[in-house]
Amino acid sequence: MDDWSIQEIAKLAGTTSRTLRHYDDIGLLAPSRIGGNGYRYYDDRALVRLQRIMLLRDLGLGLPVIAEVLDREASAQHALLGHLEWLRNEQERLARQIASVERTIGALEGGERLMADQMFDGFDHTQYKEEVEQRWGKDAYAKSDAWWRGLSADEKAAWRERATTLGTDWIAAFERGIDPAGDEAQALAQRHFEWLRGIPGTPGGGAGGPTKEYFLGLAEMYVADDRFGANYGGPAGAEFVRDAMTVYAERNL
Amino acid sequence: MDDWSIQEIAKLAGTTSRTLRHYDDIGLLAPSRIGGNGYRYYDDRALVRLQRIMLLRDLGLGLPVIAEVLDREASAQHALLGHLEWLRNEQERLARQIASVERTIGALEGGERLMADQMFDGFDHTQYKEEVEQRWGKDAYAKSDAWWRGLSADEKAAWRERATTLGTDWIAAFERGIDPAGDEAQALAQRHFEWLRGIPGTPGGGAGGPTKEYFLGLAEMYVADDRFGANYGGPAGAEFVRDAMTVYAERNL
DNA sequence: CTAGAGGTTGACGCTGCGTCAAGGTCAAGT
DNA sequence: ACTTGACCTTGACGCAGCGTCAACCTCTAG
Numbered sequence: 001m002d003d004w005s006i007q008e009i010a011k012l013a014g015t016t017s018r019t020l021r022h023y024d025d026i027g028l029l030a031p032s033r034i035g036g037n038g039y040r041y042y043d044d045r046a047l048v049r050l051q052r053i054m055l056l057r058d059l060g061l062g063l064p065v066i067a068e069v070l071d072r073e074a075s076a077q078h079a080l081l082g083h084l085e086w087l088r089n090e091q092e093r094l095a096r097q098i099a100s101v102e103r104t105i106g107a108l109e110g111g112e113r114l115m116a117d118q119m120f121d122g123f124d125h126t127q128y129k130e131e132v133e134q135r136w137g138k139d140a141y142a143k144s145d146a147w148w149r150g151l152s153a154d155e156k157a158a159w160r161e162r163a164t165t166l167g168t169d170w171i172a173a174f175e176r177g178i179d180p181a182g183d184e185a186q187a188l189a190q191r192h193f194e195w196l197r198g199i200p201g202t203p204g205g206g207a208g209g210p211t212k213e214y215f216l217g218l219a220e221m222y223v224a225d226d227r228f229g230a231n232y233g234g235p236a237g238a239e240f241v242r243d244a245m246t247v248y249a250e251r252n253l
Numbered sequence: 254m255d256d257w258s259i260q261e262i263a264k265l266a267g268t269t270s271r272t273l274r275h276y277d278d279i280g281l282l283a284p285s286r287i288g289g290n291g292y293r294y295y296d297d298r299a300l301v302r303l304q305r306i307m308l309l310r311d312l313g314l315g316l317p318v319i320a321e322v323l324d325r326e327a328s329a330q331h332a333l334l335g336h337l338e339w340l341r342n343e344q345e346r347l348a349r350q351i352a353s354v355e356r357t358i359g360a361l362e363g364g365e366r367l368m369a370d371q372m373f374d375g376f377d378h379t380q381y382k383e384e385v386e387q388r389w390g391k392d393a394y395a396k397s398d399a400w401w402r403g404l405s406a407d408e409k410a411a412w413r414e415r416a417t418t419l420g421t422d423w424i425a426a427f428e429r430g431i432d433p434a435g436d437e438a439q440a441l442a443q444r445h446f447e448w449l450r451g452i453p454g455t456p457g458g459g460a461g462g463p464t465k466e467y468f469l470g471l472a473e474m475y476v477a478d479d480r481f482g483a484n485y486g487g488p489a490g491a492e493f494v495r496d497a498m499t500v501y502a503e504r505n506l
Numbered sequence: 507c508t509a510g511a512g513g514t515t516g517a518c519g520c521t522g523c524g525t526c527a528a529g530g531t532c533a534a535g536t
Numbered sequence: 537a538c539t540t541g542a543c544c545t546t547g548a549c550g551c552a553g554c555g556t557c558a559a560c561c562t563c564t565a566g
Binding site for chain 2: 521522523524525530531532
Binding site: 016 | 552553554555556561562563
């Protein structure tokens with residue numbers, strides 16, 4: 001008989017018997033013959049198929065796809081081209097992750113600078129301490145400060161990114177000239193509300209979310225103070241944001 | 254109560270309630286409070302922890318590692334540096350895979366050239382047809398040829414690589430001047446035997462492996478024909494290989 | 507006759523949740 | 537009071553590809 005036992009063919013192809021049993025289970029590669037004792041035996045045609053399987057597997061293709069290719073249900077080119085996209089996307093993902101990890105490590109080694117960051121809705125955290133304390137009390141500032149300082153540099157970056165995204169969305173909405181009381185602007189106000197809610201220790205943080213006073217107070221401050229307003233496209237944009245927020249507050253808070 | 258329901262905190266952190274239950278299950282993030290009805294509730298401290306979890310998770314860290322970092326059992330720097338290695342290795346792996354896939358696609362598009370490849374132990378497949386037929390008959394050549402043509406370009410490359418590796422190992426052994434009858438050289442002869450066995454359709458392919466005649470015939474041919482001998486470091490190397498193979502054949506075949 | 511190598515069929519484990527399934531709870535509307 | 541409907545709970549399977557026991561035959565050599 002010109003065939004091999006399961007371990008023999010496994011060695012020839014550089015794999016394991018367990019793998020071959022698995023391939024049998026899922027129908028990818030059946031033994032060419034099964035002995036009366038239940039033993040699996042493979043011939044040279046099976047070896048060729050197995051070698052193709054190993055090759056495609058090493059290229060990263062999934063077993064179902066390999067089965068399609070080998071059974072002529074799909075062309076190898078097509079499958080490989082699709083797979084190539086996958087691989088490239090994965091590589092980009094990894095590149096981004098590597099960059100993020102490097103930046104994070106750098107930040108940690110840099111002593112985890114906590115200051116010179118933005119908070120309280122885009123404020124530099126320490127620079128505007130007086131305004132915050134004056135408006136919402138020393139306690140509000142202290143609690144928020146403690147929370148903020150507890151975050152790592154990257155976490156802060158994430159928060160800033162959320163703030164930035166929200167800001168640019170506000171600006172885009174303003175520039176399109178939509179109605180501050182319309183659905184779209186109100187949806188933004190809703191997001192603004194949720195965002196504030198995510199800052200523990202402030203009058204806005206907590207399950208209930210910002211109080212009406214805090215929400216309206218912020219809205220007015222965006223207009224009154226250009227340092228805030230800058231985050232929303234300047235005085236005109238800030239007015240738009242304030243209007244939308246005011247409508248939202250009246251309707252929901 | 255300054256806390257949130259499971260869905261609320263999930264939205265605040267940009268994840269799902271299922272994930273939070275999972276984190277509870279594995280002990281990564283327990284709810285700060287559990288209602289009499291079994292509901293999970295999370296406070297601001299839990300939110301901060303959750304946000305850190307999401308950040309580290311986005312960097313690609315595993316949940317157990319994240320737990321260690323957050324519980325101060327391991328430093329973030331250390332964990333991230335280790336992770337960075339992981340990521341770089343993965344990226345290299347992907348790069349190699351991408352290159353392989355591209356080469357394979359190119360080969361397929363190139364019409365899958367089957368000739369100008371090596372076989373029958375390093376022979377150019379078609380170039381030495383006569384010798385092969387003369388030594389082992391037309392049938393041997395035809396069967397092996399059919400098998401060989403059935404392989405893809407990459408599969409052939411894999412076979413050549415195995416041949417090359419074996420060849421360089423032989424050469425290295427020869428240059429170190431070891432005993433052809435010693436354990437090391439005999440182990441190489443064993444590998445040579447296994448390798449020949451993996452070529453179906455030849456006098457060497459099949460469960461039993463090469464016959465003694467085929468094995469010895471090849472060994473002599475390595476010495477007699479420089480085209481073979483070149484694969485084993487020239488005439489002197491070929492003699493070493495022949496001696497080792499002869500000993501092996503006498504002992505085991 | 508027995509040991510040892512090798513074969514068989516289950517079945518769990520791993521990573522990180524997504525996705526039902528079956529069934530309580532709660533606020534709102536009728 | 538009753539019914540929705542939204543949200544909560546605890547299981548438990550599924551995925552990709554095998555590694556790794558476990559418990560139990562089978563074959564070969566001494």
